[in-house]
Amino acid sequence: MSVVVTDYRPSDDEPFMNERQREYFRKKLLDWKDDILKESRETLQHLADESQNHPDLADRASSETDRAIELRARDRQRKLISKIDAALKRLEDGSYGYCEETGEPISLKRLDARPIATLSIEAQERHERRERVYRDD
Template identity: 85%
Template sequence: MNERQRDYFRRKLIAWKDDILKESQETLVVLQSENENHPDLADRASFETDRSIELRARDRQRKLISKIDAALARLDDGTYGYCEETGEPISLKRLDARPIATLSVEAQERHERRERTYRET
């Protein structure tokens, strides 16, 4: 991977992280302002369900931020774009689609097959 490609992925990862952080701040503002009293049980249940879904989504995004940070660290140490399992380069198409990828397509498919096998037994 050349310097121009590394810069491209660094900008892409940082922009993605910034977007997630911005959405998280907006969610916090909304959740803090929606501290309303819902006298109707159905309204209250609906509100609690929506809030729970939003908090789960934010938790997934928090985990995604740590993966983005790890990808940025790999860019810094020169290991970004290489499969953790095989050491082979990960295709640029895959990295463009999933910039936090740590496995090549082939290694990811093997990993998913093993997961499915263990889940079925």
């Protein structure tokens, strides 16, 4: 019988992306995905419950606005799920945790805060600076 230690936190004192770290991030990603899917089921149920006709125009307008906001949130969640799935694939192929731009390890702190990160902080900052320069044109 294996004992699962729930208070495990990846540390810089151990080999980067060892089996224990990969399992930690796999669980974190899967739990996050499950939470999003649960929330989306609740949203769909709420939308179905709310779909009754509102005789009052103000109530109907308010309901339509709420519906639009919820659908936008659902679209963001759908995109987030695809990023989580991509991170899970990287875990399988061994590229998880390494910067797509430099190939260097992404800090464990960054991965813990944003487990779908594909760029190191330095590469992300360069990317954002380039975006700002082009956006200002």
